[in-house]
Amino acid sequence: MPKHETPMLDQLETGPWPSFVSDIKQEAASRAKNERNVEFQIPEDVCDDLLGVLELSYKHGRTHWKHGGIVGVFGYGGGVIGRYCDQPEMFPGVAHFHTMRVNQPGGKFYSTEYLRQLCDLWEFRGSGITNMHGSTGDIIFLGTTTPQLEEIFYEMTHNLNQDLGGSGSNLRTPSDCIGQARCEYACYDTQALCYDLTQTYQDELHRPAFPYKFKFKFDGCPNCCVASIARADISFIGTWRDDIRIDQEAVQAYIGGELKPNAGAHMGRDWGPFDIQKEVIDLCPTGCMWMDGKELKIDNKECTRCMHCINVMPRALRIGNDRGLSMLVGAKAPILDGAQMSTMLVPFIKAEEPYDDIKEIIEKIWDWWMEEGKNRERLGELMKRQGFQKLLEVTELQPDPRMVQEPRSNPYIFWKEEEVEGGWSRDINEFRKYHQR
Amino acid sequence: MAFISSGYNPKEPMKDRITDIGPRKYDEFYPPVIAKNKGKWLYHEYLQPGVYVHVSETGDEVYTVRVGGARLMSVSHIREICEIADKHCGGYIRFTTRNNIEFMVDSKDKVQPLVDDLMGRKFSGGSYKFPVGGTGAGITNIIHTQGWIHCHTPATDASGPVKATMDVLFDDFRDMRLPAHLRVSLACCLNMCGAVHCSDIAILGYHRKPPMLDHEYLDKMCEIPLAIAACPTAAIKPAKVELPGGEKVNSVAVNNARCMFCGNCYTMWGDGIVIMAGGKVSNRISAPKFSKVVVAFLPNEPPRWPKTTETIKKIVEAYANDARKYERLGEWAERIGWERFFEKCELEFTHHLIDDFRDPAF
Amino acid sequence: MDYAEAKEKIISELSKKKGKTKFYFNDLAKILDAKPRDAKKIVNQLIQEQVLEFWSSGSTSMYGLKGAGKQAGAEGE
Numbered sequence: 001m002p003k004h005e006t007p008m009l010d011q012l013e014t015g016p017w018p019s020f021v022s023d024i025k026q027e028a029a030s031r032a033k034n035e036r037n038v039e040f041q042i043p044e045d046v047c048d049d050l051l052g053v054l055e056l057s058y059k060h061g062r063t064h065w066k067h068g069g070i071v072g073v074f075g076y077g078g079g080v081i082g083r084y085c086d087q088p089e090m091f092p093g094v095a096h097f098h099t100m101r102v103n104q105p106g107g108k109f110y111s112t113e114y115l116r117q118l119c120d121l122w123e124f125r126g127s128g129i130t131n132m133h134g135s136t137g138d139i140i141f142l143g144t145t146t147p148q149l150e151e152i153f154y155e156m157t158h159n160l161n162q163d164l165g166g167s168g169s170n171l172r173t174p175s176d177c178i179g180q181a182r183c184e185y186a187c188y189d190t191q192a193l194c195y196d197l198t199q200t201y202q203d204e205l206h207r208p209a210f211p212y213k214f215k216f217k218f219d220g221c222p223n224c225c226v227a228s229i230a231r232a233d234i235s236f237i238g239t240w241r242d243d244i245r246i247d248q249e250a251v252q253a254y255i256g257g258e259l260k261p262n263a264g265a266h267m268g269r270d271w272g273p274f275d276i277q278k279e280v281i282d283l284c285p286t287g288c289m290w291m292d293g294k295e296l297k298i299d300n301k302e303c304t305r306c307m308h309c310i311n312v313m314p315r316a317l318r319i320g321n322d323r324g325l326s327m328l329v330g331a332k333a334p335i336l337d338g339a340q341m342s343t344m345l346v347p348f349i350k351a352e353e354p355y356d357d358i359k360e361i362i363e364k365i366w367d368w369w370m371e372e373g374k375n376r377e378r379l380g381e382l383m384k385r386q387g388f389q390k391l392l393e394v395t396e397l398q399p400d401p402r403m404v405q406e407p408r409s410n411p412y413i414f415w416k417e418e419e420v421e422g423g424w425s426r427d428i429n430e431f432r433k434y435h436q437r
Numbered sequence: 438m439a440f441i442s443s444g445y446n447p448k449e450p451m452k453d454r455i456t457d458i459g460p461r462k463y464d465e466f467y468p469p470v471i472a473k474n475k476g477k478w479l480y481h482e483y484l485q486p487g488v489y490v491h492v493s494e495t496g497d498e499v500y501t502v503r504v505g506g507a508r509l510m511s512v513s514h515i516r517e518i519c520e521i522a523d524k525h526c527g528g529y530i531r532f533t534t535r536n537n538i539e540f541m542v543d544s545k546d547k548v549q550p551l552v553d554d555l556m557g558r559k560f561s562g563g564s565y566k567f568p569v570g571g572t573g574a575g576i577t578n579i580i581h582t583q584g585w586i587h588c589h590t591p592a593t594d595a596s597g598p599v600k601a602t603m604d605v606l607f608d609d610f611r612d613m614r615l616p617a618h619l620r621v622s623l624a625c626c627l628n629m630c631g632a633v634h635c636s637d638i639a640i641l642g643y644h645r646k647p648p649m650l651d652h653e654y655l656d657k658m659c660e661i662p663l664a665i666a667a668c669p670t671a672a673i674k675p676a677k678v679e680l681p682g683g684e685k686v687n688s689v690a691v692n693n694a695r696c697m698f699c700g701n702c703y704t705m706w707g708d709g710i711v712i713m714a715g716g717k718v719s720n721r722i723s724a725p726k727f728s729k730v731v732v733a734f735l736p737n738e739p740p741r742w743p744k745t746t747e748t749i750k751k752i753v754e755a756y757a758n759d760a761r762k763y764e765r766l767g768e769w770a771e772r773i774g775w776e777r778f779f780e781k782c783e784l785e786f787t788h789h790l791i792d793d794f795r796d797p798a799f
Numbered sequence: 800m801d802y803a804e805a806k807e808k809i810i811s812e813l814s815k816k817k818g819k820t821k822f823y824f825n826d827l828a829k830i831l832d833a834k835p836r837d838a839k840k841i842v843n844q845l846i847q848e849q850v851l852e853f854w855s856s857g858s859t860s861m862y863g864l865k866g867a868g869k870q871a872g873a874e875g876e
Contacts, residue, residue, distance in 0.1 A: 008739055008740040009740060010562075011740045011741060012597055012600050012601070012740050012741070013560070013561075013562025013563065013564065014562060014563055014564070015563075015564060015600070015601075015604030015607075016564060016565055016568060016604060016607045017505065017507075017564060017565070017568065017600055017603035017604045017607055017610075018505060018506060018507045018560070018564055018565060018566055018567070018568065018600075019507070019560050019562050019564040019600060020507040020509040020510075020596045020600060021562070021600075022560035022561055022562040022564060023507065023509070023510065023511050023513075023514050023560065024509075024511060025561070026511060026513050026514070026560070026561070027511035027512065027513050027514075030511075030513050039438070039439060039441055040438060041438065041440065041441060043438075044438070047511075050586070054585055054586055054594075057585035057594065058585070058594070058597070058739040058740055061708060061737050061739065062585075062708070063584075063585050063588060063589060063590070063591050064585075065585075065587060065588060065589045066589055067589040067856060067857060069821075069854040069855050069856060069861075070852060070853075070854055072853055072855065074450040074451075074454075075450075075451075075454075075456060075843075075846060075847060076456070076853075077846075077853040077855060077860045078855065078860065080855075081855070081857045082855075083587060083589070097587070099587065103459060103460035104460060105460050105461045105462070105463050105465070105466055106460070106462075106463030107463050107531060108531050108532040108533065108534075109463060109466035109467055109468075109471070109529065109530075109531045110466050110529070110530050110531065110532075111465070111466050111528055111529055111530075112518075112519035112522045112523050112528045112529070112530060113528065114461065114465075114466065115515055115518070115519050115530065116516065116519055118515075119512035119515050119516055119519075120512075122512055123512045128511055128512040128513070129509065129510075129511055129512075130509075130510050130511070130512065130515070131508045131509060131510070131583075132506065132508060132510050132515065132532055132536065132538075133508065133532060133536070134508075135580065135581075135582060135630050135632070137534075142509075142586070142587055143587070147440070150443075150445045150447065150450070151442065151443040151445055152443075153445075154443040154444055154445035155443045157454075157455035157456070157458060158443075158444065158453075158455060160461075161458060161461060162458070162460065162461055163456070163457065163458045163459050163460065167855060167857055167858075168853075168855040168856075168857065168858065168859060168860030169823075169824065169859055169860040170860065173460075175534070177534070178531070178533075180475050180476040180478075181463075181467060181471050181475050182471055182475075182478065182491055182499060182501070182541075183478060183481075183491075184478040184479055184480055184481065184491070186476075189476070191463040191464075195459075195460070195462060195463060198459050198460060199459045202456075202457035202458075202459055203457065205459075206456070206457065207839070207843055207846075208824065208853070208855075208860035209824045209835060209838070209839040209842065210824070211823075211824075211825065212858075212859065213858060222719065222720035222721070223719045223720070223721065224718045224719050224720065224725070225534060226534050227534070227632060227635065227718040229635075229718055229720075229725050230632050230634065230635040230716075230718045230725065231632035260482070262573070262574070262763075263480070263481055263482045263483055263489070263573075264482050264483035264484070264573070265483055265572070265573030265574045265613055265618075266573065266574045266613060266762065267483065267485075267573070267613050268486070268573075268574065268575065268612040268613035268614035268615075269613075269614040271762050279762065279763065283722055283763060285722055285723065304720075305720075306720045306721050306722060307719070307720065307721050308721045308722045308763070311721060312763075314480045314481060315479075315480045318479075333624075333628075333629035333632045333633075333634050334627050334628055334629040334634070334699075338794065339634040339635075339727055341635075341725055341727070367835075367836075370835035370836070371834070371835060374825075375666070375823045375825055375859075376666075376669075376859055451847070628858070660818070660819065660820060660821060660868060661818065662818065662819045662821075663821055663861075667856075687818075701856075
């Protein structure tokens with residue numbers, strides 16, 4: 001017999017897609033049975049009450065959670081988000097139901113041994129319900145009580161060699177794509193850079209002193225599988241600056257139909273025979289490709305590395321060898337001035353350990369934003385308010401046409417005094433010698 | 438339920454404290470075939486929906502079987518994932534950015550037994566535990582936020598609409614018949630913790646009523662300067678209010694015309710869903726694009742949100758029938774024109790879709 | 800400014816504000832009249848000594864004198 005009737009949620013148990021309702025019920029049953037004899041440190045029926053309060057939200061069409069602001073682990077300003085139920089008498093098991101963010105490993109690779117250790121800890125000291133993973137990238141532990149927070153942190157740091165992630169006005173947990181670990185498109189080692197910067201900036205990640213949140217995301221190539229360009233204050237996007245490597249035999253194999261275009265990604269429909277002119281050459285955004293007899297030619301100087309031709313013919317075309325990344329800055333999702341996409345700041349930089357050049361730019365950006373940023377102002381908003389030119393000034397970078405979509409269409413330039421010959425002060429008496437009043 | 442100490446002493450929080458150690462290092466968790474071939478991959482190929490192979494210059498191959506996951510996951514479910522990974526994959530596993538789970542094996546003969554095992558596991562209610570799919574020119578998992586399971590400002594649930602939508606789109610999760618891949622995302626309020634603003638189709642929870650004011654308790658429960666600071670459009674001002682009993686209290690006043698219903702200041706209703714379409718993040722062929730609002734409001738209809746899922750299905754079908762190969766949803770809409778987009782998707786164009794927030798788009 | 804002086808300044812300035820117990824990092828830096836990075840060192844030490852405590856909405860972080868404010872009572876379990 002379930003503790004609470006959940007007629008509405010029960011309707012989400014049917015249909016093919018994995019049902020989170022069935023899963024929470026399974027966890028509730030597992031806790032009730034307790035075959036492992038776990039000494040649960042939060043109420044055994046926490047999952048029953050979670051289903052109960054969720055059913056109530058389905059009935060009301062409204063949430064039943066309130067946020068709390070003080071709970072956390074000592075000395076850290078992030079990683080824990082306080083949560084309280086607004087019907088604690090009805091659902092005492094979830095009266096206190098705080099979230100913990102746990103910094104995920106790069107590429108989200110796990111050994112089962114380690115995953116089981118996380119499960120054991122969270123079953124013992126929490127609800128046993130997680131998110132794999134949260135939007136930022138963290139492992140999310142969903143629901144525990146205040147006294148357990150320090151206990152979990154202690155066990156995690158002492159036994160699992162694992163730290164919390166970020167929340168609040170600090171560096172948020174950086175996240176990366178699968179990169180060179182299993183992708184031939186990756187132009188730099190996303191996991192190595194992500195890990196290095198995460199470790200270098202632990203203080204920024206745990207102790208908030210920024211005006212607002214700050215995100216790093218690492219995409220190995222311009223396909224942008226982790227959407228860095230849409231959501232990171234600094235997007236690190238892999239690129240190259242020499243020539244696309246061409247295997248002309250493989251090009252012919254695609255033309256001849258022996259190889260499937262787009263790695264077979266379109267196999268669910270008969271799109272007819274592959275047409276290199278129509279599907280690759282004509283779709284190239286800069287028109288820099290052509291067939292010269294049986295040879296595919298690319299004018300690499302005109303290539304913007306959009307990845308289309310490489311995506312369509314991965315066995316014939318490969319990324320160049322002189323690789324690095326572009327740094328784009330200022331993306332964010334909602335409100336104020338609306339969504340913003342990242343904009344190009346550093347067109348090309350090598351990604352080599354110890355990444356000093358990259359860190360130098362990051363720290364210059366932070367120095368500016370920490371001093372000039374208003375409370376709750378994202379970097380992209382500060383860039384709008386003070387101007388991209390200001391950002392160039394503080395990062396000591398040279399302007400480049402790749403940084404803009406197009407040059408300004410108004411001529412109202414704010415000249416600086418030092419840019420104008422002779423400065424701004426003039427001698428009025430000297431002027432009057434030649435011009436009457 | 439006796440309290441069991443981890444060793445932490447609340448009287449001396451700094452004793453033996455370990456901090457700032459960061460995450461576990463990624464290469465501790467690479468399966469051997471990944472560790473050996475990192476940076477050496479030559480190409481990849483899809484073999485069937487949800488299954489693909491990467492081939493290395495060493496001649497090694499890694500076969501990946503991708504399965505959908507409800508990102509809300511119990512430890513029992515994760516332990517089952519571990520059991521499968523131990524049985525088939527040498528004890529390693531990975532997750533994708535879009536909440537899929539990837540099981541990797543190092544030879545082709547290990548693929549089918551793994552796929553059969555995964556597809557054979559079902560929850561008691563009948564849904565698949567580990568549906569294989571989500572690759573190539575199809576629909577992969579929906580990235581989403583917390584919703585009513587844990588968030589304090591949601592305008593809709595997250596896990597419920599996602600489950601209902603993926604049930605409707607399930608055939609396209611298991612297939613690769615679309616002109617290009619199609620990404621669906623959900624954020625349960627306009628704070629957009631899940632950055633939905635560059636997705637082919639975005640489901641966005643939206644409040645439509647300004648905050649309710651509990652004058653009697655406001656000053657007792659919350660700090661008024663915080664509520665004022667929380668408002669992005671400066672619509673909240675401090676105010677003295679007289680209660681029905683005659684008592685004067687400190688409270689706030691809301692300029693309703695300025696409110697854009699973000700929920701930062703708390704409790705606002707009139708909730709429902711906005712549908713956005715045509716965004717993308719990749720730089721392929723055309724630059725990344727923002728999603729555009731194509732349906733201004735659909736009601737919240739728990740538990741299965743039929744109007745929302747029906748609208749999404751209509752957009753997907755119109756796109757599948759009409760777009761050219763490689764064309765993303767937004768590229769298709771721009772080529773045929775938005776007039777034609779609304780016609781082909783059978784959506785009504787209302788005045789709400791004309792921007793009056795910041796930048797007039799007309 | 801040495802640490803003891805900084806600490807006293809923070810305590811006296813924050814206690815003065817009526818009806819307001821949560822402050823942004825920038826407010827503290829202003830009180831200390833210090834660059835953000837220098838202010839952060841002092842603020843972190845004040846947290847360690849439990850003079851200040853963090854407050855977080857999840858998206859934004861603020862600082863307050865430990866135990867001050869309306870939520871402290873409600874959340875102090």
